[in-house]
Amino acid sequence: GAVVSQHPSWVICKSGTSVKIECRSLDFQATTMFWYRQFPKQSLMLMATSNEGSKATYEQGVEKDKFLINHASLTLSTLTVTSAHPEDSSFYICSAGPPGGDTQYFGPGTRLTVL
């Protein structure tokens, strides 16, 4: 199947700082990517849709000014958690799929811990 990578795989930061997470589609172009978060022992919740060349669309309840998404190329989307707080600590996972396909491929996830 298609490959989606994320970087970093884990990050620890101090409260109040910003953290950037990258999501890359390695063997296909993706005009759309998706960002999920997963709290311990819970399911994945869709946060936002990243659209290449246009603004991201956010799910209800997700603060767009806190979770900045940039989709600057057809293979890269970034999620920046701004002014991070301990409650932002979570597992962030992105997904992408080849255009016209019916399957999403998930990245390996990024574990964010905010101290």
Next chain:
Amino acid sequence: AQSVTQLGSHVSVSEGALVLLRCNYSSSVPPYLFWYVQYPNQGLQLLLKYTTGATLVKGINGFEAEFKKSETSFHLTKPSAHMSDAAEYFCAVSRGGTDSWGKFQFGAGTQVVVTP
């Protein structure tokens, strides 16, 4: 609106025994259905999917699932559990169409424990 219900947050099976994970969905349009597996601190790996066609779908690692429209179910089975099957399993539903393409609604997950 769509929703996914996985019955049983934890399932314990003996090695060599049948694995059965239950998933029911609700969707106002024909759904695309998926099962993913997640190992600790890792992303999700696709086990199998149903979009159209044959209702019994076979996936990787010996898993299969059957789409039953009348029961709105997509249960996952494996005839003989292996120790390596211990993981978290997620059922997910997606709709086709341009407005919802790629957006997944996940079930709460089922943790599978395999005992020797």
